[in-house]
Amino acid sequence: MPDTDQPGFDETVWMPSRPQVRFTVNGRSVEVPATGTRVLAETLRTDLGLTGTHIGCDTAQCGACVVHLNGKSVKSCTVLTRQIDGQDIRTIEGLAPPDRPTALQAAFEDHHAVQCGFCTAGLIMGLEDFLEQTPARTDEDILAGLKGHICRCTGYRNIMKAVVTAAAASSQAERYTDKARHQGVGAAIPRKEDRRFLTGRGQYVSDVTLPNQAYAAFARSPVAHAHIRSVDLAAARQVDGVIDIFTGEDVARAGLGELWSSWRVMSKDGTPMRGGKRPLLAKDKVRFVGDAYALVIAETVEAAVHAASLIIPDFEALPAFIDPAASMRGEALHAEAPDNHCFRWAMGDEAGVEAAFATAHHVTEITLINNRVIPNALETRAAVAAHDAARGKSTLHTTSQNPHMARRIITETLGISPEHSVRVISPDVGGGFGSKIFIYPEECLSLWASRKLDRPVKWVATRREAFQTDVHGRDHRSTAKLALDKDGRFLALKVDTTANLGAYLSGFAAFVPTFLYATMLAGPYRTPLIHVAVDGVFTNTAPVDAYRGAGRPEAVYLLERLIDEAANDLGEDPAELRRKNLIAKDQFPYRTPVALEYDIGDYEPHLDLALQKADYEGFEARKAEAAKEGRLRGIGLSCYVEACGIGPSALAGLIGADVGLWESALLRMTPSGSLQVFTGSHAHGQGHETTFAQIAADRLGLQLSDIDVIHGDTDQTPVGMGTFGSRSAAVGGSAVARAADKLIEKGRTIAAQRFGCDEGNVVFDAGAFICPRTTSSLSIQEIAKIAYVPHIYPAGLEPGFEASAVFDPVNFTYPSGTHVCEVEITPETGEIRIVNFVAVDDFGTLINPAIVEGQVVGGVVQGIGQALFEAAQYDDEDGTLLSNSFRSYAMPRAADTPPIFVDHTTTPAPNNPTGAKGCGEAGAIAAPPAIMNAIANALGRPLPMPATRQAIWEACQAIVSSKDEPA
């Protein structure tokens, strides 16, 4: 046993250890301050500038902060800086030089195991240690090795492939090299952006540090609904380092505006929607847990947070309502909406639908809830704002999916004019899934405070703030009825939905549950009559807005559950019932009864291919086999049509938008022959730096290495609409294609003069202008040089070699697909395993099939999350958000993901030059109904989402007891 005798210690020597520690990091000896609860992750990022180590949570779950401590991987958010005196640290920056990646880093590139990049460096550091420590590497081992990491984008499957490759230490011979292969449209090449993420060289907003910067922190309401009688700042102002504190009164007095919807929706009685305007700081009332009512600016983040915790509000509690049904009868959140209704909206032929139901052979009716989910991009929202009084110009670094829209709304709200006196930069952004489309008070106030105090101001949300204040998704309660004739043909659909809007009306919140939802309820089917009524209701919860799919997942889940129930009622096979109702290939363009015109599609091929790949025929045999082991098998499918690339602008105006829906591109070839592609689209994991370069490379015959895609900076790209609704390839990519075509035309003029032939005779092929008569040839890069050295040059033609285009789509694009899911349930525990998942989609032309597959798999895994794990839970009584951390809100981890088989059918989009339709949201749209239909098939009864282990077990118990009852 250890010796535990206590000799006489002199307690006076037990002085606190000095507030500095010395250790080595990446081989360099450093000395840094070490006080309080500062952790290694903060020290690395703040004191040492090693920003490749990220912070994604505050509960040691996500693994974004993994570094090596004395050669072993640790989460640097759980190591106090004070503990590492004399130790040896290695971070991602010290792992390998960026131009000589490790086998694992190379395998990540090859297998598209990176999307937004925020979790990537932590994954690499963790997995390098795993590969070092684990000699045998079965799939099970690899899943165990990934246990400490959360990736919200990739769905983990490509990460697993990368680990297998790295573990096998396979040669690099098969790797793509820049010159070796086709690089244009259709090439599954690695992403240009990955190297910087894999080596910790990305730059996210929270990585930005400006000289003399101050820090913001917010006082947030712990109660869901209350009048604010007063706010006592006295104690907070005494905190060392506090610069200033602002309340709702202060921002109102400063004349700052309120945030509200970017869309105007009319109720069916013709009255405009009402209520839900959000002051930048709550002034008279707080309306949800997390509602900010005061802002502290201080010299350090610790001082700001501490002072915010000392602000004492005097709240007069009001009844709080989480459930919209209760809210409709309760205390009004907003005076403008006394019954908490923002709108009562409807679409479709109500009388026709009623008549069809009156005479229908059969009616199937369901009620269902689309569960509220929390987006949880791994990077939390952040802002770094600075003002240059001499130039009269401010810069806001912010985590936005659409920096131009952010600039417009933020300047309008703050009363800053002109708009372009603010530069918005959204550099690398760590995932969004919709939540970073919208404008929130914190980003506005960071900019406002930096201008008021003439100091840079930085704010980074904690994970708990992200849970409480990022817009949540879904949250519908619906009843739906389907009328069928005696042959199983759909006659009419009637849907009544209550959409929970949360406490304030966020940017697209009125649009998502109305136009983006109701118009999708035709699906791929020939339902002639549809009526949809949607009530938008305020509750004392976080605002709800677009989350991956935005209205479309809600529609598809409802429709596909309803059809499965109808198939059950009629004793028909669910696949065959769908098949007989599909819109036929020769019916396009097809006008739906809910306002859309599907331009092109061919649905039966993806249904057939999905059923074949899923071996639908062989299911009964597999079910019988599983039953022998005491397990329940189920198979389910979903067919969908979605609408992407929203447009044209004229339509947006008609349905209440205050913006156009085009996208811009500027292509500039420099005298040295490199091409800059400026785009108003924004990438936060989607890989535009690669796909947009591929579009340009394809058209212009260039190598990808010659092309730089530049985005996310309002001073570099003059105009743009950003990324949402799977619009980037179809709209932004089309602008790139159009601009490339214009560049070719200019080149043709220059070449014709050089060749001495007619422009009409100059052929452009594979990057070269050719005169067929003389066989003279000049590469586009040679032409660019001529354009900048225009000594012998067409008269009247401007020098320089660039072209811009703005693409305004004539219609949405309409991706479609069929997903099939097979599950196996262990009745004794309720454990569920997805044993097979097949996704067959028609996205039109694929620009980079590997990126598309990554989007599908990532979307499917978020769909698995909604179906099996995720639920934003509020306490019904007091409105506290119970699921407020990665410890309490379950999301899929690597071990929860099945292999996902991805395939495609193709009908190229007819109305844009890329032929692409959009692929970012399909997985999150199609997966939940396929999974829930499979579960219903296994259990013989439907379950609500999320079908947790315990919920499945309870259903199994009910099955057992109903079987025990005498017939």
Place this chain on the structure above:
Amino acid sequence: MRPDMAFHRPHSLAEAIAMIDRLPNAQLLAGGQSLVPELRRGDRQPTHLVSIDQLPELSGLSKRGDAIFIGATATHDAIATSPLIKDAFPALAKLVGSIGDLQVRNRGTLGGAIAAAAYRSDYSAAFLALGARVHIPGTELPYDAYLAQCGFDGAPPNMFVLGVSLPIADHTAAYEKISHPAAGYAECGVFASWSGSEARIAVISDTAPPFRWTALEAELRADDALAAVDSTPVHPLTDYAAELARALTRRALKTIA
């Protein structure tokens, strides 16, 4: 602002024990996997932190007579990969290899796990079944007695766990668990061991303190072990928690059968 916590790095185990005894509101710190997040949240606000992960006396594993002693600051990884443990207690090695994740196992320690949250620790299932003894300055106590002193939130603040000893005995054993989908701790875990004449079944659950399923242990001497699992009450568990315990017990018994 509140005064900063004092941070101590004692030079010997004896000094560390003296610090815990004499400094007001002192808290031991080793791997910090539970404690650091608690400190960050302000859930614990000690005046003195006493860091012990640098003390060699506490980090080793050794064979002492007919027992194996595991020091309190041995990391989970060191325990899971220790030839001593793999040889004498292979099921324990596997259990420890399933705690948390690789990063938690690299940093987290035995002492931290059973001092911070013994009720939820996988170790508790194994230690109850294997007859472990917890060593504290001046004495040692059986694991069930140690658990009785722990609340849901962990060991009493001044209890200084030095390590755990496990009596070596011929046995076969298996551990099965089902983890919480977000937090990763075992919602239920069952450690079953069989010595040839005696069965021990220890259960951890997120609905009750760890316990030995003694009613079942008595039944398991009979021939049809699995039938007894179905028919024996799992006090104090009810409903789903009880059924999880039954299912995991069946799996564990099948593994060691």
